[in-house]
Amino acid sequence: MKDMLKNMMYAGIGAAFLTREKLEEMRKELMDKGCLSVEEGKAFVDDLLKKSDVAKGNLEQWIGRKVEEKVKQCHLASADEVAELRRKVEELEAALRKEQGCGCQQDSGAAA
Template identity: 40%
Template structure:
């Protein structure tokens, strides 16, 4: 029964979108209706919160990788590279000023 509930929640709502409070609310509802014990409800919440966090982390990782991939394809300069260039320009300007004096 618990596995069916887990699968239903994971499939129906999407584990990455579930909050701990929502999971606790669903588990409490099942306990009140006698479909699972209080301990099973706690175990369910703990398991789903862990899965939810893992899914969130994986999603963030995948998004980060995609953003990096897109930025590489766009061949944009990084902020750190721009800062190096700004410093070099400032140094060249100072060198030119010194020669003009």
């Protein structure tokens, strides 16, 4: 019983990183030791898979927030901000060419 609780604690802590295959191995081991019935084993795996999905989602959100915070702290431009600046530069180049009377459509090299 103590081993089962220890295994469940470890499973809870590492739920975000467990795969179905690893959970099935744990289930089989617990069933072989007589700690779980077939029904309990299935419920165990299903429950941990759900918890794993939730933990993965929470971890991804947390990492996303931390990355956004660091990007803001570094004053880095986002892809949208860079695209908007490119658009404005192209507009200014076109206006400058028009004002200079060139009228030619030169490649600005911004299509990279």
